[in-house]
Amino acid sequence: MRERPSRPALYTVDAVLVTAMGNELAILLVRNSSDRERWSLPWRIPQTGETLEAAAATTAKDAIGELPTWVEQIGAFGDGKRHPSEADVSVAYVGLIPHQTASPRAGHTWFPVANPPPLAPRQRAMVDAATKTLQSSLDQAPIAFRLLPATFTLSELQQMYELLLGKRLHKASFRRALQAAWLVEPMDEWRSEGRGRPAQLFRYLPKKKRRPHRGVRFDFLYP
């Protein structure tokens, strides 16, 4: 605990900016300034007095001109090797961007999260961890709502959940669970999407404060 390191321990803040493009998730990458063939996550070295979260928000603003609707830390990533700048650790954040508001700055492009260009191993790990974090906090935080515009149909909401979970959901079950959670308020508007019955619009407006009072659950198998 007292040994001096052989070099300073430096870090950056990296942002995994996520949006829903059509029916897949996409992340924002920026072209490397040195090697224009390669891509990397937007990043930043925090200024004096700047919190980590603020640095992540600023990184996002620099990349798309908007603050994310949701920012959450993924963790610190270090593998003993250096990468962007001289840093040997990157503190990664996910930021959610509703796709409507997203107009990337020059040099920045959305890539399907399932099929990105080659990335440095550490950045690759951060992207993987970001999608995993989103999936696992999907039932703990309004992730899906933050990827949608302010008003949406229940079918759109369900599709967003299906996209994030990577599986189909049964309509009746989805709506029953949503009703029970009191997260959504119907508006007096309907939207006709061409064919089919028009859908009612809803907005995110959580109401109740009754916690479900569950017991234990053992949802793991191997250490």
Next chain:
Amino acid sequence: MRERPSRPALYTVDAVLVTAMGNELAILLVRNSSDRERWSLPWRIPQTGETLEAAAATTAKDAIGELPTWVEQIGAFGDGKRHPSEADVSVAYVGLIPHQTASPRAGHTWFPVANPPPLAPRQRAMVDAATKTLQSSLDQAPIAFRLLPATFTLSELQQMYELLLGKRLHKASFRRALQAAWLVEPMDEWRSEGRGRPAQLFRYLPKKKRRPHRGVRFDFLYP
């Protein structure tokens, strides 16, 4: 993203070492070398080529002479102020120590997690986040098992869960859920604890690989 910082962005790795003492959780704190009245978390600056997790494990070994039975990252903590050494960010890890094996080195002491001595705000935040992380990954990882000795009774296991969750559990429900998860194997040993029927001993040995196939869940209220 290109601005130079006004000073180098430095970090440490801090360890929140947790054990179960009697019927409360405890964390290991070390007396400050400068101000002997104050306490802080054990920490370390990673050496070149050392991963973050390895640094956390080493920190634990320096503090209690044993490797933790479980190590997990909590996150990176920075508030714009510096603290241990010159670092403005601490990467925090939880490490679990079964209480039997724990014999702290000189200057190190266990404190009840609910009632620690005054700590620096950042360290306080790390301790709070550690217990929150433990609670929320309790159903995802064998946290409780890693705080117990290799063999244990089901009552001890249930008490550990109650301690970590901060609430009582119903015996029959607990055992039913445990059975369904195939996490535990009975041994041919019994232990008599003075009064009452002797309890059978079990060990952690996860068996099945059937994932429960749940739908969506909305377990949050406010953003």
Next chain:
DNA sequence: GACTTTAGTCACACAAAGTGACTAATTCGC
């Protein structure tokens, strides 16, 4: 106007969880 398409709801079956009461095996007090 029949057919297709999407929205929205219902009702039933089945699975999971909460709960109190029961049996079992030991120690303690007398």
Next chain:
DNA sequence: GCGAATTAGTCACTTTGTGTGACTAAAGTC
């Protein structure tokens, strides 16, 4: 030695939650 107390372990019943197919509703298409 024997009944009360104590802890372990199980059972059966009730309540709640989830999976699922079938249904009605309102629009467009031909």
